[in-house]
Amino acid sequence: MQQVTIDDVRAAADRIRGSVLRTPLIPAPWADGEGDQRLWIKPESLQSIGAFKVRGAFNAIASLDDATRARGVVAFSSGNHAQAVAYAASRYGITAHIVMPVETPEIKVAATRTWGAEVVLCAAGQREAVAAQVVADTGGVLIPPFDHPDVIAGQGTIGLEIVEDTPDVDTVMVPVSGGGLASGIGTALKALRPEVRVIGVEPELAADTAEGLRVGHPVDWSIEDRNRTIADGLRSQPSELTFAHLRRVLDELITVSENDIRAAVRELAMRAHLIAEPSGAVALAAYRVAARPGKTVVILSGGNVEPALLSEILAG
Amino acid sequence: MQQVTIDDVRAAADRIRGSVLRTPLIPAPWADGEGDQRLWIKPESLQSIGAFKVRGAFNAIASLDDATRARGVVAFSSGNHAQAVAYAASRYGITAHIVMPVETPEIKVAATRTWGAEVVLCAAGQREAVAAQVVADTGGVLIPPFDHPDVIAGQGTIGLEIVEDTPDVDTVMVPVSGGGLASGIGTALKALRPEVRVIGVEPELAADTAEGLRVGHPVDWSIEDRNRTIADGLRSQPSELTFAHLRRVLDELITVSENDIRAAVRELAMRAHLIAEPSGAVALAAYRVAARPGKTVVILSGGNVEPALLSEILAG
Incomplete structure (x- = not known):
């Protein structure tokens, strides 16, 4: 199976430039007490639609020829x-x-x-x-949410930006659901900085990929099981294409509890002043339970949360 | 009275570079329906302390000589x-x-x-x-919150960044309290782009500067009056120094209601995924009641809001 390459990711970056927000890295100096700063947040929640997904969708549509796209x-x-x-x-x-x-x-x-x-x-x-x-x-042309090389390459542009902004990054933590985001970011990072540790993150209650990577092939968790997590954006499972990428690019996969996720949503709101949906907060949750030495970037993948749920989480 | 100049602001930018976040402009394409995009948000809430104030404080401290600073x-x-x-x-x-x-x-x-x-x-x-x-x-050396040229110059670095990012900006809307923020930003904008419309924004319930600019001299509102607004960061009054700057750099001053402010906090949270304190949301509130033609940047000045108050506002 052909996998996405760094050239695909670079081409995606050229296509989406000017149409998708080039997100900054936000330093999180509060996160590590008085020591050296070690944590940065990549806030994809600031995209116009509130999530990273616009990168892959835009690249997929931009890659169509004009006549096809017009349909x-x-x-x-x-x-x-x-x-x-x-x-x-x-x-x-x-x-x-x-x-x-x-x-x-x-x-x-x-x-x-x-x-x-x-x-x-x-x-x-x-x-x-x-x-x-x-x-x-x-x-019309079907644009899949993750199971497509152009979508994966679009999400991978986040990896390019991380290397541009923190060339000496040691660890990047990324939410995993269908796997497009982690596949793309991991592809970019492993090509440009093979020594960077790429860590996927799943909720314990939807940890099909963690299990799949352990046993070496995708495993199926029932949708009833996956629906238990509050992280409603992390209930999908990898395709054959994304699973192959994840096996190649992830150094490990960490799972986080529902309480870890809620605490991370609160921390992002109160310290970073960024609204995260629960799915968007799992990478910070993973940093809190399993920080690695050196400089870490956590991906805040999206911020589309209902006001009532956000208020409930903020109330602790 | 000597006022802050563009050279002071440029020197401040050199001093704070690398220590204060260079905030991006966040496009707000949802804000104007299907027409051309006209609104950008400058999210000072993403500073490490959650507010623009770090710019002025850092510049003031950086400007001290080493022996003085050491005290x-x-x-x-x-x-x-x-x-x-x-x-x-x-x-x-x-x-x-x-x-x-x-x-x-x-x-x-x-x-x-x-x-x-x-x-x-x-x-x-x-x-x-x-x-x-x-x-x-x-x-030790007293660092005042707004009544100091180095503090004003530090806040002015926001104006430099706006011009760098949107050279064709038409209007900038800025919260006004003690006036350091608007004095600094206005100084930078009027020097670099005299045609840009600089609009100050106050709560109706703490509109001492609006009245002062009408009558041509500062007027005193009682602290009891000013304390009525939910925007607790906008209850100060200008000093002689900042009032003189405001008279020079503001093209107009708009006042907004408490309901306008609450609606703007909600809009920032739900559409921009940015947490604003009420004081930080008044510029968007002003855009909503009195948008001007062309391209507008609103300053989101800070995001330090109690979780309970945020939840109350989100509930509408």
Whole structure:
């Protein structure tokens, strides 16, 4: 199986430049008491749609030839990928059909429509079938959330930026769900700085990839099991493509508890003044339970959290 | 009276480089519907202490000669200036005594101590007298929160960064309290881009500067009146020095209601994923009630808000 290369990631960086926020690294000097500063946060929550997903979606759409792109794009997602595809499509002035389950919170449906997308509501479990029908009806191109080289390469641009900003980074901690983010970032880091330790992070309650890497092949956890975690963006499982990348680029995978995740959301809000969704806070949670020597960058992957849930978490 | 110049601001930028975060401009594409993007946010909440104040404090301390600086620094503040001076002092490895009223919330006292400062608690209304005593006892240098050219010049570095990042900016909106922030930013902007419209923003309930600029001299509002606003960082009044700057650099001053401020805190949290204290959100509030044509930058001046208050505001 052909994997994404550093050249693919560099090409993605050229495509998305000016359309996707070049996020800064935020120093976290409070994190280590009076010693040398060791922690930086990469706040992908500051992207226009509040999550890193816009990088991969934009690169995938930008990579289409003009005639194909003009037919529009299609995606199925109840989460950040929905907004990412909708936003990227709006930047190109093309139609986006986004298939969302009827139980999707109204706030997420509304946010997706903000970018001019056509939302197609469907019954639970019917997303892929309905999306396939929309593709057949419209001739649009399906943009998958992680199982595609262009999507992985787009997410990998985060890795390029980390090396530009902290050439002497020792460790990078990245949330793992479908694995596109960690595959892309790991590809960039291992090509440019092979000595950098790339650590994936999963909730204990959705640790299928941790188990899969231990046994050497993907393992299936039931969706009922994965749905237990508060980190609703980390309930997907890797594809064959992303699992192959993760085996190659991850040095280890750390799991964190639900309480670790909530504490990290609180710390990000109160010390970094950054709003993280629970899925976006797992890398800081991992740093708190298993910091490594040297300089560490944690990826804050997204900030789309319901106000009521955020308030509940802040109340401790 | 001698006012701060663009050369002072440039010298401040050289002094603080590498010690204070070079904040990015965050595009706010959601803010104007489907038209061209017109709004950017300058998130000073991402500074290590959660507010712009570190720029002025750092520049003031950096400007001292070595022998003077070695005697330590003193400040009185129950707010962001306390943390700013404590943090900047810690970077220089010198002692900071911070005088705070006994009624200061414990969370702010603790945050100030995080940076290694000695906190001196005092009775309400005794801050300046106690600080003067500490100066007499320790030989330390008093770092005022806004009434000092080095502090104003430090805050002005924000104006330099705005011009670097958006040379074609049309309007900049800035919170006004003691006036150091608006004086500094306005000085930089008017020197580099005289055509940029610089708009100060105050809460209606603490609009002493709006009234002062109308009548041509500072007017005194009682502290009881000023304390009515939720924007607890905007309850100070300009000094002679800052008022003179404000008269020169502000094109107008807009006042916003308490409801406007709360709505802006919510919008920043839910759309920009940035935590703003009420004082930090007034510029976005002003944009919402009185947007100007062209490209606008709003200053998000700080993010230090109690979790309970943030939750209350998020609940609407």
